[in-house]
Amino acid sequence: MRLLDSLWTEWKIALRFLLDNRLQTLLIVFGIAVGSAVIVFITALITGLQANVIERTLGTQSHIRILPPDEVNRVLPAADGALTLLLESPRAQRLRSISNWQDVRDVLDQDAQVLAVSPVISGPALARRGVARASVALVGIDPQRYQRIIPLAEELVAGELRVGAGDAVIGTELARDLGLGVGDKLRLDAGEGREAVVDIAGIFELGVRELDERYVYLDLKQAQTLLDLPGGVTVIDTTVAQIFEADRIARRLARLTGLRAESWMDTNGQLLNALSSQSMTTEMIRVFVGISVAFGIASVLAVSVVQRTREIGILRAMGSPRQQILRVFLIQGGLLGLLGSACGGGVGWGLVQVFNLLGPRLFYIPVDPTLVPLAMLVATVTGVLAAALPARRAAHYDPAVAIRYV
Numbered sequence: 001m002r003l004l005d006s007l008w009t010e011w012k013i014a015l016r017f018l019l020d021n022r023l024q025t026l027l028i029v030f031g032i033a034v035g036s037a038v039i040v041f042i043t044a045l046i047t048g049l050q051a052n053v054i055e056r057t058l059g060t061q062s063h064i065r066i067l068p069p070d071e072v073n074r075v076l077p078a079a080d081g082a083l084t085l086l087l088e089s090p091r092a093q094r095l096r097s098i099s100n101w102q103d104v105r106d107v108l109d110q111d112a113q114v115l116a117v118s119p120v121i122s123g124p125a126l127a128r129r130g131v132a133r134a135s136v137a138l139v140g141i142d143p144q145r146y147q148r149i150i151p152l153a154e155e156l157v158a159g160e161l162r163v164g165a166g167d168a169v170i171g172t173e174l175a176r177d178l179g180l181g182v183g184d185k186l187r188l189d190a191g192e193g194r195e196a197v198v199d200i201a202g203i204f205e206l207g208v209r210e211l212d213e214r215y216v217y218l219d220l221k222q223a224q225t226l227l228d229l230p231g232g233v234t235v236i237d238t239t240v241a242q243i244f245e246a247d248r249i250a251r252r253l254a255r256l257t258g259l260r261a262e263s264w265m266d267t268n269g270q271l272l273n274a275l276s277s278q279s280m281t282t283e284m285i286r287v288f289v290g291i292s293v294a295f296g297i298a299s300v301l302a303v304s305v306v307q308r309t310r311e312i313g314i315l316r317a318m319g320s321p322r323q324q325i326l327r328v329f330l331i332q333g334g335l336l337g338l339l340g341s342a343c344g345g346g347v348g349w350g351l352v353q354v355f356n357l358l359g360p361r362l363f364y365i366p367v368d369p370t371l372v373p374l375a376m377l378v379a380t381v382t383g384v385l386a387a388a389l390p391a392r393r394a395a396h397y398d399p400a401v402a403i404r405y406v
Contacts, residue, residue: 010324014331017304025336028300032340032383033347035289036375040348045355046282048365050275054243057271058264060206062118062149062237064250066108067260068098095123097232104257108238111256113249116148116239121220123227123234125190129178136174137214138188140223140233149237152204152217158182159202163219167201173213175203188216190226198222293340293379294386297333301390304332322396329391330384337383338376345372 018025098104101119108117121140126133143163147153152169153161159182163169168188170180180186180200189195198218206212224230240249243264250263265272349372352365 010327010331013328014335017328018332018335021304024300024303028296028336029340029343031296032293032337032379033344035293036341036344036379037348037351038344039286039289040345040371040375041351042285043282043371044348044352044365044367046278047368048363050278051366052363053271053275056207057268058243060150060208060211061264061267063240063243063246063264064114064238064253065262066098066104066236066238066253066257067262068096068234069258069260095227095229095234097121097229097234098236098259101233101236104259105236107257108236108253111253113240113242113245114238114253115241116145118142118145118149118237119220119233120146120235120237121223121227121229121233123190123223123229125188125216125226127174127178127216128187128189129180129184132178134174134177135214136188136216138190138216138218138223138226140218140220140227142220146237149239150206155204155206156202157205159200162201163217166196166198166222168198169202169204169217170200171212171215172203172205173209174216175200177213186216188226190228192228194226194228196222196226290378290382293337294382297336297383297386298390300336301329301333301387302393304329304390325394326391329394330387333383333385333387333391334380335383337379337381337386341376341379344379345375348372348375 105117105119108114119142121138123138125136125138127136128134141163143152143161147161156169157172159169161169168186170186175181178186180203182200182203184200185197186200187195187197198216204212204217206215218226220233224232238253240246242249246263247265250261250266254261349367352367356365
């Protein structure tokens with residue numbers, strides 16, 4: 001009970017000190033609010049921007065691709081047992097299937113870190129319609145599995161996702177170049193007399209020009225026939241839950257399967273650098289804003305200690321222990337940080353909503369529910385820590401000297 005009374009007394013004194021100089025208190029609360037609003041808005045903005053970039057980039061590709069190992073030249077020993085050194089060129093990589101790909105697919109299906117697995121066969125071909133020609137990439141897919149990698153049905157602008165029984169789905173740029181629409185016919189020539197005429201069942205737009213003007217989606221069997229790989233696949237696409245762990249998971253899958261595993265982090269190095277730079281910039285902004293908030297609280301409380309010297313002396317003369325005086329100023333620092341960050345968090349959240357409603361609407365900024373409470377917690381702790389030095393100075397005042405202070 002005595003402890004509760006002491007704490008209540010400390011809170012009352014701290015509030016009285018803050019309210020006696022309202023202008024000074026409002027100014028520091030305003031400064032903390034501005035800093036907290038900047039932290040909340042910038043953090044939400046960068047997080048939303050990164051999520052949008054990742055969605056647009058990885059929305060059109062798998063996280064990890066399982067590929068057959070590269071073919072390499074082998075140096076055979078000479079007849080007399082000596083090695084012959086030759087000047088050689090890298091070996092050309094022919095289109096070939098993954099050995100025992102069904103077993104590899106089943107192994108990947110059982111992996112806890114892999115969310116989706118889709119075998120794909122892909123290779124070059126020539127698309128013809130009348131006198132028009134276009135170089136395309138044939139992509140044979142299992143629609144149900146592939147939809148878990150890339151939601152192709154959601155990207156259709158015409159027709160439907162139907163790739164069986166002589167049907168195909170093409171991109172908007174290819175459809176425009178060859179003058180194709182849903183229901184038209186397209187001749188595909190994969191070379192060496194392997195040709196097929198397909199009906200256009202749907203037209204998609206992935207938002208990547210190269211894909212929209214080159215990809216022709218077929219079913220697995222028809223693509224295998226055209227590319228002369230009966231029963232084979234050239235790549236197994238996968239997605240993982242932790243996309244920024246894709247590189248590490250790819251190395252593990254390579255050891256597990258004995259095949260090449262290529263992660264999106266390998267093929268999008270510049271994007272990864274940009275995302276890392278954005279995250280570093282956000283952290284630097286947080287640190288510098290936090291430092292400015294800490295210095296602001298410390299300076300205000302240092303002035304308050306000087307202004308309250310006589311009051312502190314009277315409290316000490318009345319029997320208030322040093323620890324109580326110390327806690328009074330620590331409470332002030334915590335209150336300033338809490339009040340300022342609460343106001344700033346609300347303003348930052350409001351700015352995000354204004355951006356979503358009235359901004360350019362290039363992308364949507366989600367606000368993590370923990371962002372504002374976390375900012376308030378950090379600001380409160382910062383306020384307490386910033387108040388430590390002024391509080392210690394106040395606690396060590398000599399009562400007789402402090403009372404005589406004018």
